Amino acid sequence: MIQQNPQLDAQGRLRHFLTTEGLSRQQLTEILDLAESFATVSGKSVKKVPLLRGKTIVNLFFETSTRTRTTFELAASRLSADVQSINIATSATSKGESLLDMLHNLEAMHCDMFVVRHADSGAAHFIARHVAPHVSVINAGDGRHAHPTQAMLDAFTIRRHKGEFPALKVAIVGDILHSRVARSQIHAFNTLGVGELRVIGPKTLIPPAASSLGVRIFHDMQAGLEDVDVVIMLRLQKERMRGALLPSEGEFFQRYGLSEKKLAHAKPDAIVMHPGPINRGVEIASAVADGPQSVILDQVSNGLAIRMAVMSMVLGRQPAPLEQPTEAQP
């Protein structure tokens, strides 16, 4: 059975942004190119563009994340949209019904877009399937499934520092199993044609069918980092010590933490990335995080440009309601 990609509208344009999976290289490149034009806007003294004037964007964060939420808020306001953020304790929506009820309530307030973060994989797809036809959904992270704007800002950062993708070897290191960032990166990087994509970590943190995603798997850090252009470190959640996935943070750092010594196995001009927030001394040494090869702060500012690009592509598809011919109301 052929299912239409739920992210695209009838004309094949991006209606929602739920995952990097299933989008074409052309579509992903278009996002990067548009972000490039916004990156220059952010450097100017007048930072606002009127692209989404009159649009209302609601950030629905069922999981707290100050940083991601803030960049979405900033991106929306730089595009001149009205933006409202709502943090919802997951306990209030433990039943699917109340989650849907809340969405329909918000829709009644004539929102145009929901930016959603949720602890369950598939939450953004679920919401996208149930919103009214004029409402778009951007996935700001769902469970272990996807975090597509993070992956795109990472691709953007790589392109700005290292140029075109086919010449590059990229390694993603750490807790792949629980990482929505890694999943979205893998789909995006493979579609963008990255020369070689590697994942590095212990067997307990790499999903059993990882090779089906189109990556080379390494359990040895030095071998995995050999000759790579880009090293992406993932955050290790403290709760992984429970559940018998790892013995200790110390042992993880010893084998998989990025120290200057381990980084020396990568190419001399390799860049070091991290989606944040960083656990210093757990997955990355401070000397590396703050060192000359780190582009971690660039990632943060690039996040703004990517989110502006995605929001304007998704909401900029149709003419704004004010421009549409309106029928006289009775």
Place this chain on the structure above:
Amino acid sequence: MNTLLIRAGRLIDPANHSDQLADLYLDNGQVVAIGSPPDGFQPSHTIDASGKWVLPGLVDLQARLREPGAKHKGSIASESAAAAASGITTLCCPPDTHPVIDSPAVAEQIRQRAAASGMARVLPIGALTQGLEGEQLASMQALHQAGCVAMSNAHRPITNTLVQRRALEYAATLGLTVLINAEDPWLAADGCVHEGPLSTRMGLSGIPECAEVIAVGRDLMLIEQTGVRAHFSQLSSARAVEMIAQAKARGLKVSADVSAHQLFLTEMDISDFNSLCHVRPPLRSQRDRDALRAALSDGVIDAICSDHQPHDRDAKLAPFPATEPGISALETLLPLTLRLVDEGVLPLSRAIAALTIEPARILGLAHGQLSVGSAADLCIVAPNIPWSVRANALHSAGKNTPFEGWELPGQVTHTLLGGEIVFQRDE
């Protein structure tokens, strides 16, 4: 006396190795003759079954009726009526009701409600352990006397291996059959889909194949040691099937069933987070599905059940991991099984046997056959009328079917329970 003639149907009765065009004579709730009428037979009513199949009423080894405890999802009355509309005359309901079927009172309550609705024989399955908690044995003797046809711990696997051994030993002492849903709860953990390429891609927690294989392995050893008569319910993996085949070859008294949806769907049907395909055990790979089909054809798997689990709308309206597993499956049981015949997976007689005499044998029931003297539980099927599954048209209170829009063969036109017409399709 209520006498009935079912005229000129094709009688398919695998229990008697019979497949013939013949008249069927019913009297006082029993089959009294096949082919030619008994002396002085005067039918008070005649059903013309020409062009149709006359089958023994189906025996479903596992269907949740949601009563007691979850009447917002279904009731004994609503689900036994759906069974009647599906040609199912005997339903076995697992003990994970609320309260649990661990006391004769609950078993009797279920039987009384079923008798009051009069649409199907509802046979409770008793709990192996009190409250299904896997600690103390339930009163199996009393449950058996109250009408429980087998014992099971349902989807609450007994984690303590010693308790499992004692439970099987005690059931063996009483000569009771034990139904096992094999799953290692530690390996299954918080999983909601098969662990494999799909769980990896979707970031959903996986239930590995070995969760089933290890549980089957453990329990086969205990079955061998205790000599209990045991049955594995709803197998999902190729390797578990292999182990059952080996155990049977060694002469162990085990049997197995599979739910009809496992023979058609795979993990890939979840690829758009389709919560209607959220089931337990999870849909596995194409290879597993093919092995289940082959095992059915070889007789390693004896029976097909519905594993019916009707749900209210909200149960499936949430992000995938937060939805409840299960399919409203009574009404697709026979049509999906007949589709296996159309696809060349099973000969017709074997397919019908897997829904009738095989499940009856597993539980030692006299149903599932059209012998002279047996209860007149039967269904009449228009084999050549394809119909499209429409969730909203299901008789069950649960509209949760993943088969929406599937065109399936075989429409039940009449169902008789003890000689009474409990379902008749408007034609």
